[in-house]
Amino acid sequence: MSHPVSQSADKVIDHFTLFRQPEYKELFERKKTEFEYGHSDEEVARVSAWTKTEEYKEKNFAREAIVINPTKACQPIGAMFAAQGFEGTLPFVHGSQGCVAYYRTHLTRHFKEPNSAVSSSMTEDAAVFGGLNNMIDGLANAYSLYKPKMIAVLTTCMAEVIGDDLSGFINNAKNKESVPQDFPVPFAHTPAFVGSHIVGYDNMIKGVLTYFWGTSENFDTPKNETINLIPGFDGYAVGNNRELKRIAGLFGIEMTILSDVSDNFDTPADGEYRMYDGGTPLEATKQAVHAKATISMQEYCTPQSLQFIKEKGQQVAKFNYPLGVAATDELLLKLAELSGKAVPAELKLERGRLVDAIADSHTHLHGKRFAVYGDPDFCLGMSKFLMELGAEPVHILSTSGSKKWEKQVQKVLDASPFGKSGKAYGGKDLWHLRSLLFTDTVDYIIGNSYGKYLERDTKIPLIRLTYPIFDRHHHHRYPTWGYQGALNVLVRILDRIFEDMDANTNIVGETDYSFDLVR
Amino acid sequence: MSLSVNEGVDVKGLVDKVLEAYPDKSRKRRAKHLNVLEAEAKDCGVKSNIKSIPGVMTIRGCAYAGSKGVVWGPIKDMIHISHGPVGCGYYSWSGRRNYYVGDTGVDSWGTMHFTTDFQEKDIVFGGDKKLHQAIAEINDLFPLVNGISIQSECPIGLIGDDIEAVARAKAEELGKPVVPVRCEGFRGVSQSLGHHIANDVIRDWIFEKTEPKEGFVSTPYDVTIIGDYNIGGDAWASRILLEEIGLRVIAQWSGDGTLAELENTPKAKVNLIHCYRSMNYIARHMEEKFGIPWMEYNFFGPSQIAESLRKIAALFDDKIKENAEKVIAKYQPMVDAVIAKYKPRLEGKKVMIYVGGLRPRHVVDAYHDLGMEIVGTGYEFAHNDDYQRTPHYVKEGTLIYDDVTAFELEKFVEAIRPDLVASGIKEKYVFQKMGLPFRQMHSWDYSGPYHGYDGFAIFARDMDLAINNPVWGIMKAPF
Numbered sequence: 001m002s003h004p005v006s007q008s009a010d011k012v013i014d015h016f017t018l019f020r021q022p023e024y025k026e027l028f029e030r031k032k033t034e035f036e037y038g039h040s041d042e043e044v045a046r047v048s049a050w051t052k053t054e055e056y057k058e059k060n061f062a063r064e065a066i067v068i069n070p071t072k073a074c075q076p077i078g079a080m081f082a083a084q085g086f087e088g089t090l091p092f093v094h095g096s097q098g099c100v101a102y103y104r105t106h107l108t109r110h111f112k113e114p115n116s117a118v119s120s121s122m123t124e125d126a127a128v129f130g131g132l133n134n135m136i137d138g139l140a141n142a143y144s145l146y147k148p149k150m151i152a153v154l155t156t157c158m159a160e161v162i163g164d165d166l167s168g169f170i171n172n173a174k175n176k177e178s179v180p181q182d183f184p185v186p187f188a189h190t191p192a193f194v195g196s197h198i199v200g201y202d203n204m205i206k207g208v209l210t211y212f213w214g215t216s217e218n219f220d221t222p223k224n225e226t227i228n229l230i231p232g233f234d235g236y237a238v239g240n241n242r243e244l245k246r247i248a249g250l251f252g253i254e255m256t257i258l259s260d261v262s263d264n265f266d267t268p269a270d271g272e273y274r275m276y277d278g279g280t281p282l283e284a285t286k287q288a289v290h291a292k293a294t295i296s297m298q299e300y301c302t303p304q305s306l307q308f309i310k311e312k313g314q315q316v317a318k319f320n321y322p323l324g325v326a327a328t329d330e331l332l333l334k335l336a337e338l339s340g341k342a343v344p345a346e347l348k349l350e351r352g353r354l355v356d357a358i359a360d361s362h363t364h365l366h367g368k369r370f371a372v373y374g375d376p377d378f379c380l381g382m383s384k385f386l387m388e389l390g391a392e393p394v395h396i397l398s399t400s401g402s403k404k405w406e407k408q409v410q411k412v413l414d415a416s417p418f419g420k421s422g423k424a425y426g427g428k429d430l431w432h433l434r435s436l437l438f439t440d441t442v443d444y445i446i447g448n449s450y451g452k453y454l455e456r457d458t459k460i461p462l463i464r465l466t467y468p469i470f471d472r473h474h475h476h477r478y479p480t481w482g483y484q485g486a487l488n489v490l491v492r493i494l495d496r497i498f499e500d501m502d503a504n505t506n507i508v509g510e511t512d513y514s515f516d517l518v519r
Numbered sequence: 520m521s522l523s524v525n526e527g528v529d530v531k532g533l534v535d536k537v538l539e540a541y542p543d544k545s546r547k548r549r550a551k552h553l554n555v556l557e558a559e560a561k562d563c564g565v566k567s568n569i570k571s572i573p574g575v576m577t578i579r580g581c582a583y584a585g586s587k588g589v590v591w592g593p594i595k596d597m598i599h600i601s602h603g604p605v606g607c608g609y610y611s612w613s614g615r616r617n618y619y620v621g622d623t624g625v626d627s628w629g630t631m632h633f634t635t636d637f638q639e640k641d642i643v644f645g646g647d648k649k650l651h652q653a654i655a656e657i658n659d660l661f662p663l664v665n666g667i668s669i670q671s672e673c674p675i676g677l678i679g680d681d682i683e684a685v686a687r688a689k690a691e692e693l694g695k696p697v698v699p700v701r702c703e704g705f706r707g708v709s710q711s712l713g714h715h716i717a718n719d720v721i722r723d724w725i726f727e728k729t730e731p732k733e734g735f736v737s738t739p740y741d742v743t744i745i746g747d748y749n750i751g752g753d754a755w756a757s758r759i760l761l762e763e764i765g766l767r768v769i770a771q772w773s774g775d776g777t778l779a780e781l782e783n784t785p786k787a788k789v790n791l792i793h794c795y796r797s798m799n800y801i802a803r804h805m806e807e808k809f810g811i812p813w814m815e816y817n818f819f820g821p822s823q824i825a826e827s828l829r830k831i832a833a834l835f836d837d838k839i840k841e842n843a844e845k846v847i848a849k850y851q852p853m854v855d856a857v858i859a860k861y862k863p864r865l866e867g868k869k870v871m872i873y874v875g876g877l878r879p880r881h882v883v884d885a886y887h888d889l890g891m892e893i894v895g896t897g898y899e900f901a902h903n904d905d906y907q908r909t910p911h912y913v914k915e916g917t918l919i920y921d922d923v924t925a926f927e928l929e930k931f932v933e934a935i936r937p938d939l940v941a942s943g944i945k946e947k948y949v950f951q952k953m954g955l956p957f958r959q960m961h962s963w964d965y966s967g968p969y970h971g972y973d974g975f976a977i978f979a980r981d982m983d984l985a986i987n988n989p990v991w992g993i994m995k996a997p998f
Contacts, residue, residue: 074606098581102610138573
């Protein structure tokens with residue numbers, strides 16, 4: 001089995017080209033035919049074709065027990081994300097330690113940033129006796145080593161199954177002087193077997209507010225002119241939160257973003273590692289109880305938090321990941337209404353520029369069919385924007401989506417002629433979507449990096465616009481909210497459409513008459 | 520190169536200083552995991568495979584990660600169910616770059632995520648019924664699946680489910696192996712117990728219940744690759760060398776591996792172990808049960824590759840030994856050219872390593888081949904036998920850290936200021952922000968392979984591009 005050496009020092013070839021060399025192709029073939037005992041190529045081709053049929057789709061949709069490629073994570077990562085948006089806050093995850101390694105890794109792969117959180121590292125003995133000692137030692141260690149201003153405690157499913165009581169444990173640890181009595185240690189129970197990351201987000205926001213605001217109902221809490229805003233779990237939080245602050249600045253509104261990860265998840269490279277950066281100041285969080293109103297940018301990330309806030313006598317308003325012209329209009333009008341200030345002229349100009357851009361490009365968007373998947377709020381916001389562009393959302397899918405959400409999506413679809421082909425799929429996963437894409441095809445998929453497998457299988461181009469995005473860099477640094485954000489989203493969609501057009505018209509002498517210079 | 524490293528640095532003093540930050544109880548515990556390698560040491564003088572201290576930001580994972588993520592996940596023609604809540608499978612979905620060739624979703628499932636997505640009612644009433652149904656649905660939708668594994672998440676062991684009974688019943692019904700793995704994340708102290716449990720399950724539920732394939736014809740040259748997860752194609756870049764010296768690789772464990780390869784492994788003449796930590800258990804079992812000898816080898820860097828090829832060949836006849844020499848000679852000009860190109864750019868550069876498995880020692884000589892120095896190394900989940908194998912590779916004065924905490928690693932790196940940190944994704948951006956070149960040594964930073972001669976060239980290129988990129992020079996603003 002002698003072959004020339006393909007590798008060379010002059011031009012080092014890695015996995016992209018190395019394994020396409022004849023010696024490796026032969027190696028694959030030998031391995032397959034002599035040792036793998038797989039199915040025949042014909043059988044594989046037959047089954048592959050079958051997975052693309054209507055019959056397979058029906059079988060696929062009949063599934064009740066196995067979930068395949070879901071669009072949801074578990075509660076704790078959402079809670080961790082929420083906690084990391086507060087000043088100097090270290091999330092402390094009570095339970096098995098592997099979970100924390102996973103959450104940190106997942107968030108790091110998306111934001112390309114360090115992500116700090118600790119675990120109480122519970123093992124078998126703690127499963128039997130409970131994790132109180134882990135909490136006592138863990139809080140003391142975390143406090144001494146990492147010098148946080150706040151430690152936000154949440155749970156893995158292990159601690160939930162054995163029934164550890166966070167409130168009691170934290171008090172106990174304080175009595176043992178793990179942290180000073182007055183050191184803030186808010187907490188949230190975040191069982192992974194209830195809801196998903198968006199519920200965990202809600203639980204932690206409520207946990208932090210409960211710590212600073214107290215549990216009791218008080219509709220007569222004194223109010224000032226500030227407005228709170230809760231962004232929700234958002235992969236574009238860096239760009240979006242900064243954009244929201246800019247908008248508030250233009251209005252002259254004093255706005256407190258409750259959980260602002262934008263600086264913590266976007267620290268500079270200047271020789272110094274910042275374990276904590278930015279975040280909602282703890283004092284501002286405390287004072288936020290006196291705000292006149294709280295806006296939630298993502299309804300499904302905040303139901304319990306908004307209820308809690310209402311009980312402090314605040315007005316609340318909720319949005320569904322507002323994207324595009326009308327959704328941004330609504331957001332700004334709400335800000336105007338709550339603040340009593342007019343929408344700034346500069347924003348009106350930005351609106352005009354966005355509409356101008358849409359008008360310039362509408363011919364390439366009109367009637368294009370899209371599949372959209374992701375969190376419930378993202379799906380709603382994205383579908384609305386697509387219809388505004390004259391495009392048609394066809395399959396709208398969210399594993400975290402409920403029946404209520406399905407109805408809400410339907411209502412949005414019914415409000416536009418561009419929604420007539422659309423249908424919402426709550427509780428379904430990306431393997432369901434694969435069937436939908438094969439049996440009722442679309443022009444583009446909007447989702448996250450996991451969608452690249454759908455793109456590979458169906459050849460339908462994927463546009464990455466929601467968390468997690470592991471295989472493209474830095475998009476989270478650009479906003480998707482506000483008119484400026486909508487422009488970014490528009491350009492992302494258009495770029496993919498144009499790239500697709502070029503890729504489909506580039507065969508010399510065969511299809512390249514349509515390889516237009518001007519589009 | 521000198522015989523020791525970190526000369527002129529008070530490394531022991533540094534360790535003491537870093538430990539000062541801990542509360543008393545934890546300081547005493549952590550002190551046992553940190554050491555400076557002494558001359559002629561038999562091991563590294565650190566305690567290992569002990570519970571992580573709560574609250575310190577260990578970099579370790581869990582038993583599930585060791586079983587599903589490492590050992591079982593790469594077996595491509597089986598479906599591995601993450602049994603329990605949705606998260607574990609979601610976070611470990613496609614993260615490890617275990618390359619394989621196959622039609623994903625049809626005859627291979629390596630980059631897919633299957634979960635029983637436990638809800639509260641499953642916790643309260645048990646999940647066995649759901650598991651039954653899940654396996655039936657999988658077999659319906661994926662008829663070419665050759666076997667199914669059940670990867671237990673934390674709740675399974677706590678609620679008293681009988682996954683073994685489900686596995687037995689479904690295996691009988693489907694006529695395919697269904698294997699239950701008790702790799703709940705709270706078991707043990709790290710990924711390591713998950714490797715062990717996964718190995719034991721292969722022993723009990725594959726070897727004990729299945730036979731080598733009918734018609735499999737043995738030859739005197741049959742070997743296996745055990746403990747290569749084919750990250751970025753590592754196992755392929757290794758396999759090609761073994762084939763070139765005239766051996767037949769009848770199984771890959773487990774990167775790009777298949778059930779049949781597991782089943783046929785007892786037919787091997789020798790088991791060749793790359794990642795000793797994660798798969799020594801099954802090798803020892805096969806030695807005991809089937810009398811198959813096993814041998815550790817190291818395919819990182821030309822020095823170790825040549826040594827390993829010779830050691831492997833020595834187990835066979837003269838023909839193989841001659842072939843080994845020919846293969847080493849064949850690649851030597853390429854290796855020489857790689858070293859000639861990159862060594863001048865890397866010579867004397869100091870590296871600190873912190874990863875898991877075999878790499879904290881196995882990659883050391885690959886760096887040495889490029890003239891680089893290892894000034895610190897440590898393992899996430901090593902046992903004593905790993906630390907005994909380490910002094911062979913590293914020099915006196917090397918800082919050794921077991922289950923290092925994020926705090927310790929940051930302080931060590933800050934004080935020693937190596938030219939490169941070789942660790943994982945959770946560490947990467949911390950050190951890059953500090954202005955230090957970094958390479959992920961779990962995923963090869965999305966590059967690879969790093970094994971074999973072909974991999975060494977890539978390794979050299981990657982270390983150079985990390986260390987010699989201009990970005991490290993523009994960190995400080997001129998104002």
